[in-house]
Amino acid sequence: MVKLAAILAVPLALLATVASLGVVVVDVREGGPDGHRIVVPVPLVLAQAALAVAPAVAEEELRVPDTGALEHIGVARGVLEAIAAAPDGELVRVEQPDEQVLVVKEGDALLVRVHGREGEDVSVRVPLRMALSALPDREGRVSTLALAGSLGAVRFTDLVEVHDGENHVRVWVW
């Protein structure tokens, strides 16, 4: 009995450790309630480790090519920082007969909701800190280390939810 408990304790402790450090969960449901369901849990620490070592493995691939957009990175950074410091509010609302788009600043995140003509609903929560971390510098280098660090700050957050009739995709950090 003690032996069994000891054997079970190791994976359980490992599981508890991984869970306590956070998990990114990708949940895909196809074909309605009776369709396939795929759930992919990725330990946050694994994602962070992968991001941390990414530059050593693929430095060039992580560099954003300079197509002229890089000179505006400063503007994007300034805007994101100003939005982060601004009070909550509705930034954009587009209402058309077959499509609605809403962008709201809510706390430390931007919430984008789209309701499309086919009845699909897309909901994306962009944590502002993560968005700032994902911005490349003026040389086009993305700091994956900063991105990895920002992942830890978005725990217990729904990042993406897409609903298009019978299919449902949800990505959240637990």
Place this chain on the structure above:
Amino acid sequence: MRKSVLAAVGLAALVALPAVATPAETATPWIHVRVEEADKESRVHVNLPLSVVEAVLEATPEIIESHGKVNLGKHHGIKLEDVRRIWKELAAVGDAELVTVEEKDETVKVWRKGDRIHVRVEKAGKEEVRVEVPVSLVSAALAGSEEAINVKAALAELRTARGDIVQVNDGDSAVRIWIDEQNSQAR
């Protein structure tokens, strides 16, 4: 049937979105832009805290020089110093009709009333452009002595300005730009 139910649910979700969708007073001035096209049943609302607009302007060195001024140069036909001189005269006049152009199908009027400069364009009753600019905003934009518009001073003035700035109605579409302290637009 199912799609219409989904559409209804989606619309309801949008309408029922967070509490922030309800206009709420903030301590920050917000610039609101509303574009409505009746024939397309389209409405676009943009609301930006003034601090975000300032961030855009401050981070755009190609447009704004390091001292926060837009350089007009001399190739626009009129020197800024001449504009300043004319404005100085106009600002001292007080309430008055400044410009009236009446053509067959278009009327343009510019006048000052109180602390605002009004511009109105009417085209055979079809199109109407109405611009209301606070006198203090123009004065701030023209502050200084260089051949450049003082954007920083204008933005500082906008922080205290409230109310409509631009309204355009051409029958099919309507554009309105205004400043208040609400974090969204009443629908």
